[in-house]
Amino acid sequence: MLEPILFTLFSIIAIVFAFNVIFRRNAVHCALHLVGVLLSLSGMFVLLNAPFIAAIQILIYAGAIMVLFLFVVMLLNVKGDAALLTPGGWKGFGFFFALIMFVELLYVVLSQGGTEGTPAQTIALPPGFGSPAEIGRILYSTWLFPFEVTSILLLIAVIGAVVLAKRKFA
C-alpha cells in the first residue's frame, strides 16, 4: 500500500531534479539537484530491499563524490551563461544521440515488464537478501575477480592522480 506511493514520490523527485540538473544555468545548483536525484534513488533502493546499497549510495555518491564535484565547481567559478536550448551543430548532435538513447531505454523498459499491463511476478527473496553480510559474501566468493580488478583500477587511478599532481610543470 505504502510502497507505490513512496515509489511514485521518489520517482517524481528524481525526474524533476534530473531535469533541473540539465536545465539549470548555475553549475552549483545543478550539482545540488544531482544530490537530490541520488538521495531519491537511495530511497528506491530501500524500497527494493537493498538497504546496504541505499546507505552506500548516500555515503559515497551523495556524501563524498558530490562534495568534491561541488568543490571543483565552486573553485572554478563556472559561469553558466550559454543557453542550452539554442540551435547549434554540436548541440543538435547531442540531442540526436540523447533521443536515440531515450528510445532505446524506452524499448527495453516496455518490452520487459509492461507488455501485459500487469505488474511483474513477485519473486520470494532469499533470506538475508540485500543485507551487508550477504553482499559481502557474494562479493568475496562469486564476484571476487571483478571486485579485485575494480580495486586495482581504483588503485591505478589514485596513483595516477598523485603522479599528475606531483609533476613539476616547468
Place this chain on the structure above:
Amino acid sequence: MDLTFLIASAVKVLIVLGFVLLGVPLIVWMERKVIGHMQDRIGPQRVGPFGLLQTIADGIKLFFKEDIIPSGADRVVFIIAPALPVITAFLALAVVPFGDTVHIAGHAIPLQVTDVNIALLWILGTTSMGVYGIVLGGWASNSKYPLLGGLRSSAQMISYELAQGISLVSVIVFTGTLSLASIVQQQEHLWFILYPTLFLSFVIYLLCGIAETNRAPFDLAEAETELVAGFHTEFSSMKFALYFLAEYANMMVVSGIAISVFFGGWRGPFLPPVVWFLIKLSLFLFFYVWLRATFPRLRYDQLMAFGWKVLLPASLLNLVITALWVGLTG
C-alpha cells in the same frame, strides 16, 4: 504497522527532538560556565539562578534579531544551507538507543526512535551529508572568508570521515552487526572500550568526531584569527542560531554513538538505563568543553597531515589487527 507502533514512534521522535532543543541551551550554559571556571572567571551568572537562563535569553535575542541576507548571496541556497546540518544531526540521532526496552500496557517499546540494520552506515551517511550545510553556507554567502572557511571545513570533514568510518569498521568486524541496538546488547558483560584493539578504534573515532563537529582544537572552519568566523560569518538571526544548534546537536550525535558503540550504551548498575545514558552523555560533553579550554587550535596543514598520515594509517592497521584477532579466535 499498528497504531501503538505509530504512537510510540511519534512520542519517541518528540522526546528526542525536545531533548536536543532543550539540551543545547543547557550544554552551551555548561560550556560557558566550565570554561569560565577553568580560565579563573565565573561565567554567566546574572540571568536566572547560576546564569542558567542566559543561553535561553540569547536564543530569544537571536530569534528577534534582524535577518540579513547579503545582496550578492544566492538567496535560496543561503536560506536552505543552515537547516541541513540540523536535519542530518536529527536523522543521525534517530538510530541511537537511549534506553532499554520498556513495557507499557503490554507493549514492548525499545527506547530508540528506530533500529535499522544498517545503523552505523546510516550515521556515517548522515554525517557526510552534514558537510553540505557548511560548504553551501560558505559558498552562498558570496564572501571570501565564508567560502574559505566552508571549503576548509568540508575538506577537513571528508578527510576525517575516512578514518572515522574505518575505526567503526573494526567494531563491525568484531561484533558482526551494524545495528546499534545489538551492539549495545553484546556489551552486556564487558564494554568494548576495554578490548585493546577497540580501545584504539575509540581513540581514533573520538578524534575524528571532534574534527567532524568542527570543535576545538580542530575548529579551523571558524578560526577567528584568520577567517573572521568562517562559514557562518554572513549568517545572522535564526540562521546563525541553526548553525549553532547543529554544532551542539552533532556533538550529541558523536557522543551518543561513542557511548553506544564503546561504552555499553545505556547499560550500568543500579540506576535506570536512561539515567546512565544521560550521565555518560554529560561526561562526553564535558570532555568536549575540557578539550576546548585546554588545547590551542591546530594549524591547517598540521590538521590535514594528522588526519591523513596518522589517523588513517592507524585506523587501517587497527582494522587489520582486529580482523586477524577475530579470525584467529573465532
